[in-house]
Amino acid sequence: MFSVFPIDGGIVAPQGFYCDGVSAGLKKDCGLDVAFIYADSLCEVEGVFTQNKFCAAPIVHFQSYPKDFKTNFVLINAKNANALTGNEGIENVKEVLGELQSRFNGIQNPIMSSTGVIGVQLPKEKIVASFSKFDLSQKNHKNASNAILTTDRFEKTIAFEVVLDDKASFKIGAMCKGAGMINPSLATMLCFITTDADVPKSDMKELLLKAADSTFNAISVDGDTSTNDSILLLSNGKSGAYEREAFLFALEKVMHKLAMDITRDGEGATKLVAFEVNGAKDDLEAQKCAKALSQSLLVKTALFGCDPNWGRIASTIGASGIFCDSKKLEIYFGDVCVYKKGVIYFDKENEQKAAEILKQDSFKITCELGVAEGSFTAYGCDLGYEYVKINADYRT
């Protein structure tokens, strides 16, 4: 047994971590746009990255380190993705990180992480110039989590303390950014997780991937996969405490909360929707169906209009390529059944009840396929005018 308590401090809640966010002049209006995470001892590090074939220069750079390297520094910038920038992009990462190391003693194997516009070379002079504002003794996680945002409307940060049976305890904290280009095979986002748990290196990747499956890999904003998606886990082992089951529980809790925040903050999103699919042939078919629902433009726009258009839900299930049968299907908005095994329950009263559910900030749509035992829940948001506005104007 173990207990988990929410605590303040985000990524610097675990002992030995420091961070801040500064302005390098990349965002308009002198907004914060460069952040760092510094650890006062070397950390084990694991990453999960985008499946996009054109992954960004900082990811290529990360992968050029020897397997099992340790680090004590992550540099993050917004407004420029440093993707599709060729060798020059990779050289720029090296140059920027080289400057960093020459300015601050003791930085080893620094990692860079970028988000923003694709296909523009890194504004490295501005980033390097911002190093003069770095104070490695800061623990300002609000600034850091603000600096990494692009079109996000709010900061996304979380931390927990986990107390084990023997009263030993460890902490885990995280921050992330999301908003646009959120897609199911690792949502387009940057997520940084720190912990002072004494995680064995061999557990790190396995638990990260396991936790990602039901969290970041279950969400969708627009179905696009970015070149920069990254989840980084840094562990300094300072607490001396660890228990696999407790750590996985806390890691999933951290990642679930941030994944929900990202979905809720989908560009222009007004509601967070869980698409629960049960009774599929197997879990994989349930996942395929749930993700198709969370990505359907016709479903997303109907949700935006608070229109309980269950026909679009059914049509999307039918088009998703999975095994299904309209005589076994059931569809629920919240707990309101609108279609059950071939019979339509959609009189004025039920329609109104369903429409009321859709007016809520967050709700569940359940589809019972009645075929076998496969289940999956995908998370999505509605799509409205704001999404178009943000994405038609993003570069200009």
Place this chain on the structure above:
Amino acid sequence: MFSVFPIDGGIVAPQGFYCDGVSAGLKKDCGLDVAFIYADSLCEVEGVFTQNKFCAAPIVHFQSYPKDFKTNFVLINAKNANALTGNEGIENVKEVLGELQSRFNGIQNPIMSSTGVIGVQLPKEKIVASFSKFDLSQKNHKNASNAILTTDRFEKTIAFEVVLDDKASFKIGAMCKGAGMINPSLATMLCFITTDADVPKSDMKELLLKAADSTFNAISVDGDTSTNDSILLLSNGKSGAYEREAFLFALEKVMHKLAMDITRDGEGATKLVAFEVNGAKDDLEAQKCAKALSQSLLVKTALFGCDPNWGRIASTIGASGIFCDSKKLEIYFGDVCVYKKGVIYFDKENEQKAAEILKQDSFKITCELGVAEGSFTAYGCDLGYEYVKINADYRT
């Protein structure tokens, strides 16, 4: 050799076909909403239908006829899809068509085709009542092509005369509706093609499928597949003329024109975009990539904003799951190269040139993958505020 001339008359340009559109009170404001196609002799018929597992009642009804059945009547209604309506939906088709046969002598094996809202039982009394307005001697293809529209902004109709070498000739005509729910594996639409060519029954399905590949199956508006997609080909052989190559050429021309019309008329679309992918590992990978581009929300919104955001194009290619290499890739807006084999050509001048291209009504985006010889062109449109408006409000 053969010659092909555009002619007037749409689906009633071929001899022996009649049609009209009437108002049954399904659309607001007494708009036309029920259409018929009548042939004065029995026709061979072939259909290509949606892959959606929950295909609509009229499609199930069509498939209940014996193989190689002949028909002389198609009844079409807008505003109600008669999909997800169970056995009652199928019984309603039979009842409506039975009423039709008892009112008009000589109608054999009538076909029904529906488009509109899913999951609501057919307003059969209204449809049956509208039969009193049917005059089977009418050749009013404007009324018919107007009656089948839902959110379309304009009628889609076309006809050609094909003159063969021996001066024999035949005609082919068509009408269709499209707009929302347009997706690549048979765009969500209804398309009706008539011909007096003496097509052997054995050629009909093969040529229909072949023509669909580069036309209706290459377009995308929103990536959703409807429950009602149908292409019907009716052939009465009255001209006595036929040549396989000439017929396929004309059929592809008819279907290409209508597919482009559907894409151009995508809900709220302001431009028609051809996504040409060359140099892929094979044609299938080129198709996968081209369709991913035509369906990417981030690409579609950038096009709406006339933003030559080539980074999103590249990112979508990288995420499409095909074999590609950023050092071999080239990207063009019209004839403006913005990225070539790792080098970015995106100074102010080129950016402005590219933005000018995007302001046109229709243009091409070319992606040279430089891997092998696979090619495919997909067609899509931009996505703007109107799409959201139409689809958030469709039912209400």
